[in-house]
Amino acid sequence: MQFLAITLKRCSLGLGLLLAVLVLNFLLMHLAPGDVADTIAQDAGGLDAEVMAQIRRDYGLDLPLWEQMLKYFYNVAQLDLGYSFYYNQPVTTLILEKLPATLLLIISAQVVSILVGVVLGVIAARKPNGVASHFVTILSLVGYAAPVFWTGIMLIILFASMIPLFPIGNMVDVSVERTGFAYVADVLHHLVLPMLTLASIFIALYSRLARASMLDVLGSDYVRTAQAKGLSEFQVVFKHALRNALLPVVTTAGLVFSGIVSGAVLVETVFSWPGLGTLAVQAIVARDTPTILGILFFSSLVVVVANLLTDMLYRIIDPRIKTAETSEI
Amino acid sequence: MTDYSIQERLLQPTSARVEHPLIETARMFAGNRAALSGLAMLFIIVVVSLAGPWFYPTDPFEMVWSPFSPPGAKGFLLGTDYLGRDLLAQIIHGGRATLAVGCAAALLSVFIGITFGALSGFYRGWIEETLMRITEFFQVLPTLLFSMVLVALFGASLGMITFAIGIVSWTGVARITRAEFLKIRELEYVTAARSSGASNTNLIFRVILPNSLPPIIVQAALLIGFAILFEAGLSFLGLSDANVMSWGAIMGNNRPYILLHGFTIMYPGLAIFLTVLSISLIGDGLNDALNPKLRKR
Numbered sequence: 001m002q003f004l005a006i007t008l009k010r011c012s013l014g015l016g017l018l019l020a021v022l023v024l025n026f027l028l029m030h031l032a033p034g035d036v037a038d039t040i041a042q043d044a045g046g047l048d049a050e051v052m053a054q055i056r057r058d059y060g061l062d063l064p065l066w067e068q069m070l071k072y073f074y075n076v077a078q079l080d081l082g083y084s085f086y087y088n089q090p091v092t093t094l095i096l097e098k099l100p101a102t103l104l105l106i107i108s109a110q111v112v113s114i115l116v117g118v119v120l121g122v123i124a125a126r127k128p129n130g131v132a133s134h135f136v137t138i139l140s141l142v143g144y145a146a147p148v149f150w151t152g153i154m155l156i157i158l159f160a161s162m163i164p165l166f167p168i169g170n171m172v173d174v175s176v177e178r179t180g181f182a183y184v185a186d187v188l189h190h191l192v193l194p195m196l197t198l199a200s201i202f203i204a205l206y207s208r209l210a211r212a213s214m215l216d217v218l219g220s221d222y223v224r225t226a227q228a229k230g231l232s233e234f235q236v237v238f239k240h241a242l243r244n245a246l247l248p249v250v251t252t253a254g255l256v257f258s259g260i261v262s263g264a265v266l267v268e269t270v271f272s273w274p275g276l277g278t279l280a281v282q283a284i285v286a287r288d289t290p291t292i293l294g295i296l297f298f299s300s301l302v303v304v305v306a307n308l309l310t311d312m313l314y315r316i317i318d319p320r321i322k323t324a325e326t327s328e329i
Numbered sequence: 330m331t332d333y334s335i336q337e338r339l340l341q342p343t344s345a346r347v348e349h350p351l352i353e354t355a356r357m358f359a360g361n362r363a364a365l366s367g368l369a370m371l372f373i374i375v376v377v378s379l380a381g382p383w384f385y386p387t388d389p390f391e392m393v394w395s396p397f398s399p400p401g402a403k404g405f406l407l408g409t410d411y412l413g414r415d416l417l418a419q420i421i422h423g424g425r426a427t428l429a430v431g432c433a434a435a436l437l438s439v440f441i442g443i444t445f446g447a448l449s450g451f452y453r454g455w456i457e458e459t460l461m462r463i464t465e466f467f468q469v470l471p472t473l474l475f476s477m478v479l480v481a482l483f484g485a486s487l488g489m490i491t492f493a494i495g496i497v498s499w500t501g502v503a504r505i506t507r508a509e510f511l512k513i514r515e516l517e518y519v520t521a522a523r524s525s526g527a528s529n530t531n532l533i534f535r536v537i538l539p540n541s542l543p544p545i546i547v548q549a550a551l552l553i554g555f556a557i558l559f560e561a562g563l564s565f566l567g568l569s570d571a572n573v574m575s576w577g578a579i580m581g582n583n584r585p586y587i588l589l590h591g592f593t594i595m596y597p598g599l600a601i602f603l604t605v606l607s608i609s610l611i612g613d614g615l616n617d618a619l620n621p622k623l624r625k626r
Contacts, residue, residue: 016462017469024470032482145554145606147561150580150598157591168588255468262473266562270587280474281566284481292478299471307469 003315010311014304021300022076025293026069032289035061039085039289081297082290086283091294095276099298101171102275104187105268106260106302108195113202114253118246120203121210122237125218125245136207143204148263152197152270159193166193169272194271198263202256206249214245247318254310258303357618364614370607374600378424387418389574400592410583410593419579420600426575427601430491431557437495438556439502439549443538446506451514451533457507464503472497473562480568487570494559502548509541543619547612554608561601576601 037055041047047055056062060071075081081091124133160168167173171190178186217223218241226240268277276295283291348356358364391414400408400416408416445464449457476493483489513519514537522536563569564577565584576597583593 013465017466020466021470028478028482141606141609145609146602147558147565147580147598149562149565150594150602153587153591153594153598156587157595161588161591258469258471261471262562265471265473265477266565269566269584280477284477285567287481289482292481296471296474296478299474300469303469303471 006315007308007312010308014308017304018297018301019073021297022073023069025297026072029289029293030065037061039287043085076297081294084283084288084291086286086288086291091290094279094291095294095298098274098276098279101273102264102268102277103302104191105194105198105273105275106264108191109198109202109264110253110257110260112195113199114206114249116199117203117206118210118242118249120207121212122214122242122245124207124211125214126237128215133211136211140204140208143200146200147266148197148201149266149270151200152194152267155193155197156270166190169270171274194267194273197270198260198267201263202260205252205256209248209252210245213248214241217241217245243317247314250310250314250317254307254314257306257310261299261303354618358614361614361617363610364617367607367610367614370603371611374424374604374607375428377421378428381421381424385418385421387415389414389419389422391415408592410579412582416579416593416596419574420576420597423574423576423579423597424600426487426570426573427557427560427577427604430487430494430560430575431553433491434494434498434556434559435549435552437491438497438499438552439545440499441495442499442502442548443506443545445499445503446508447510447533447538449503450507450510451529451537460503461507464500467497468500470497473559476559476563477566477568480563485568485570487573490560490563490568490570493563494556498552498555498559502545502552505544505548506541509544510537513537513540544616547616547619550608550612550615554605554612557601557605557608561598 035056037047037052037059040055041052060068063071079092081095083089084091084094087094120132120136120139124130124136127133156168159165167190169190172178172183172186173190218237223236223241226236231240264275265277265280267273268275269281272278276299280292280295282288283295394409394413394415396409396413410416410419445460449460476497479493479496480489519532519536522532527536560569560575561577561580564575564581567581567584569575569578569581579597580594583590587594
């Protein structure tokens, strides 16, 4: 019951944040030089003032600002994020077309980096001065310091150009029509390099974090008790210690989601992965403001939803947290 | 990893002379080999970036040879870029802008972060509530996308890029500052200062802030590295000041030619990598030196 109440409270906070993103979007749209009429005029190669005024009336740009804002909210609530004159499509359609590719990349990178990071961290924590521990230290430094797009390019040069194990970019091989299992396999084959590139930053982060918190937990009394009971090392590490050592990892996993979305923009550009990031970069080159702001809103939505899920997961792993204070840690 | 037993600790001679904490910190930093090598590396990078243009005056914008000459050709140590411009000159001259944007953006975000953290940690109540909601908002906002939007809409000048980076990277500093303030405001010396009539401004700036600086300093050092990476990312996507050469801009310029001429991206990327690596090493060293309790990790 309390779980439900907290979840509801979290949801309302998330909605508030999204509303704030919308206000920001609206302000940016109005502060940006040039409006819809200018865009259309530019496309048409110049229009006279009469027609431009008509266009502004059609789009409601002559209304008071607050009225325009309410109208904008109303439209967004109906999933109408405006029209892209560059792509000649509604922004929502454009975004929904590209969203699955981005979600696939983001989620797989997050899952892989948590798994690899935690395993490395646990191995390193069991022998604090061993080879694995030094490896984690070096990995966390290197993974953080290398620009993610640079890592991607180096991986392309190594594993797609010099040793052609993986394709250099895109999500599917367009020269062959594939269906069913072959299609999935093809997508996964294309996914490997971009996913590893994006995961590289976060593997570094999680392994270091998991190592530190595992060291903490392994020194605590209840682990010593478990060891004294004569449990096997496997049971002590994985059944008793890991659950608590995971908590900081889960907290961080929630916090870095917006970082993952940012990283995905760069990685998608390097690998011409057909997701929201590539769309955003193209829209920026084309000065397609509705599309850019639509992407900003949708990716904020992704982050908010991810945060909500992380928060719920956290409270499942650690039932002691009954209050709504998890985000404050 | 040393685990002193009680007897051993009792046998340790107690030093009669108490060192100044700054000297102790410096001594601990100096004993950290990784941090020292980071410092040396960063020193070299900064000196080359600041003084290099005088010793290697080739104009980074001038087309000097045929495009994509491989490293070493015709005396161009690192080769030439897609317009036949000297890559070594670009890297030497580009360091200034990269470091300047990194430092300025980090400074801006530290300023915003301390303001938010200090106010919400000190006053609590509705001020804290409001400021923390704003902090949460900036945590949810996909940072790179938001900066891209800012730079794209308002022009890719060096100032705008710095602002766009600084405005999205302060949330960590705000959280840390707030946590420190929450902890320190309850300590006895703060109560003592308060009861002796110190004003709120005095309490914040003279009493609590100086004592909460250590973790903020560490975070600020790391933020410079973060800002440099961020600038590189923006430039790579084409959002760089066209009149200024920076390491990110070199990579952005040569982005379409990754496969055939990887070296044009590899070297500037290496420069960024080494810079951020040295900053991280220094940051870790500072962390160990300033928070001795965490040292045994």
